[in-house]
Amino acid sequence: MAKDKIQAIKGMADMLPEDTPYWDKFTQAVVEAAQEYGYMQIRTPILEQTRLFKRGIGEVTDIVEKEMYSFVDSLNGDELTMRPENTASVVRACIEHNLLYDAPRRLWYMGPMFRHERPQRGRLRQFHQFGLEALGFKGPDVDAEQLLLVKRVWDKLGIKNVWLELNCLGQFAERQVYRETLIKYFEAHKEILDEEAQRRLYTNPLRILDTKNPAMQELVENAPKLMDSLGEESKAFLKRLTDILEAEGIDYRINPRLVRGLDYYNLTVFEWVTDKLGAQSTVCGGGRYDPLIGMLGGKETPACGFAMGIERIIELMKEEGIAPSYKECSVYVAWSGEDSFLFALRTAEALRNKQISTILHSGSAKFANQMKRANASGADFAVIIGESETQEKMVSIKPLRENLKDYGQQLKMTVEQAVEYLAEQTR
CATH class of the missing domain: 3.30.930.10 (Bira Bifunctional Protein; Domain 2)
Known part of the structure; x- marks a missing residue:
């Protein structure tokens, strides 16, 4: 059940x-x-x-x-x-x-x-x-x-x-004079006041002025003005x-x-x-x-x-159509092969040490699916680590957004170079 x-x-x-x-x-x-x-x-x-x-x-x-x-x-x-x-x-x-x-x-x-x-x-x-x-x-x-x-x-x-x-x-004394003037005015039109206004008449008459009741709008518009007091x-x-x-x-x-x-x-x-x-x-x-x-x-x-x-x-x-950009991270790290995981993890940690928001892909998946996930995350860059990158101790960087420098290219560099490059680009 x-x-x-x-x-x-x-x-x-x-x-x-x-x-x-x-x-x-x-x-x-x-x-x-x-x-x-x-x-x-x-x-x-x-x-x-x-x-x-x-x-x-x-x-x-x-x-x-x-x-x-x-x-x-x-x-x-x-x-x-x-x-x-x-x-x-x-x-x-x-x-x-x-x-x-x-x-x-x-x-x-x-x-x-x-x-x-x-x-x-x-x-x-x-x-x-x-x-x-x-x-x-x-x-x-x-x-x-x-x-x-x-x-x-x-x-x-x-x-x-x-x-x-x-x-x-x-000031208080001026408002007290106005309060008495307002009470006398509303008393003379008591039949128009709704239940809420009648409840407020002697306790909080100024609040009657901001009523939203359409039937009372003309009465309120013609009420004495505080400015005159x-x-x-x-x-x-x-x-x-x-x-x-x-x-x-x-x-x-x-x-x-x-x-x-x-x-x-x-x-x-x-x-x-x-x-x-x-x-x-x-x-x-x-x-x-x-x-x-x-x-x-x-x-x-x-x-x-x-x-x-x-x-x-x-x-x-x-x-008003003000839409702040939504992104889970700045960099998405995609990797493939068991031997690549620790290298990918250390790369992600190096990026985080530079205060770069980074997601390391979790679980196994084809590179194509990982790249779809990188795009969906809103990340500006994907860091790609496959078997060849792991063997060479290099990483590949792919800018994901059209407004970014080097968009359409895939850059290969050391982890240290990648960290400095991404720190500059995501600043």
């Missing part, structure tokens, strides 16, 4: 070898960009105390109320949560290890996050983010720096179909930021509906969006969160940051 197959948990996807080149290309681009701007890596645990996210994200949010993977540790009774985002964790680490005592910090991270959402294209329950946090900088120059960094990532990846949406949330300092902060962006040729659109429902967000808020991924249009989002470090027990410190959804960006790369 056949046994039931065990499958992955819904919304938690495998990364298959065919997708590895996309992940590698993305990783190279973001790490290069982070280093070019002086950001250093930080790694935080996947598990944190639940109260970190309740305090850092806010209890009256969809994430905390409905999406977090939380449980009680059966060994000691601790309330734990698999991180749904990483800003709170980075701030916790900075406070715990006193990282901000002598200087501001520019930090980057990359890793898995977890939210119990309805899985769909571009939205998984285990998903991965790359993000930056700049702590101790008042801005708006650092806000602009992060937006320039994101633009640099798009350029490195070759992504074209993204644009920047920007807004200013002002901002003071001169907040408006000047936004003006300075947009002046820098314009000077650097970064196009943007002010989106008055772009908000955050949490009290610790202030001033800058931004999203990079696309029209290529259906409903999941945001591929990068961030902003300024000056009050958060104080709220989590640290000294009041200005900060800003962003996070990118890696799976969404890879989907976008595929939509």
Whole structure:
């Protein structure tokens, strides 16, 4: 009787070898960009105390109320949560290890996050983010720096179909005035509000502005604008930021509906969006969160940051036809005859000693089949070792790709010469 197959948990996807080149290309681009701007890596645990996210994200949010993977540790009774985002964790680490005592910090991270959402294209329950946090900088120059960094990532990846949406949330007191104005406006049109909007009306009214319900779009479009509640300092902060962006040729659109429902967000808020991924249009989002470090027990410190959804960006790369080359190795070693195996093995090891990615054919097969396998592997070169090569202590090299020097020729040389030749050609 056949046994039931065990499958992955819904919304938690495998990364298959065919997708590895996309992940590698993305990783190279973001790490290069982070280093070019002086950001250093930080790694935080996947598990944190639940109260970190309740305090850092806010209890009256969809994430905390409905999406977090939380449980009680059966060994000691601790309330734990698999991180749904990483800003709170980075701030916790900075406070715990006193990282901000002598200087501001520019930090980057990359890793898995977890939210119990309805899985769909571009939205998984285990998903991965790359993000930056700049702590101790008042801005708006650092806000602009992060937006320039994101633009640099798009350029490195070759992504074209993204644009920047920007807004200013002002300071807490200004937002409180706006909040009351918004509540009065929506109360006057309560019959139009859907169930979700009515639930948020008195707890998180700003989040009503980003509703996707078509029946509420006209109501939201005519709602009072946050910009009208901002003071001169907040408006000047936004003006300075947009002046820098314009000077650097970064196009943007002010989106008055772009908000955050949490009290610790202030001033800058931004999203990079696309029209290529259906409903999941945001591929990068961030902003300024000056009050958060104080709220989590640290000294009041200005900060800003962003996070990118890696799976969404890879989907976008595929939509735009960006196809990183897929290859298992740079060199494929084919051999024939029992006497040739050890010579072939030593040749492969000599290549690997030069950091050349090398596959040594495993198992017996005709040379023709081995060469088919070499081509299928994506290797740039085949190293051929037959009985004559073994007797002569020589190897034959065959370039496999049309764009390579010496394509169409078969070169014969010593192992030492072959290693130097291939090290130069695969550099």
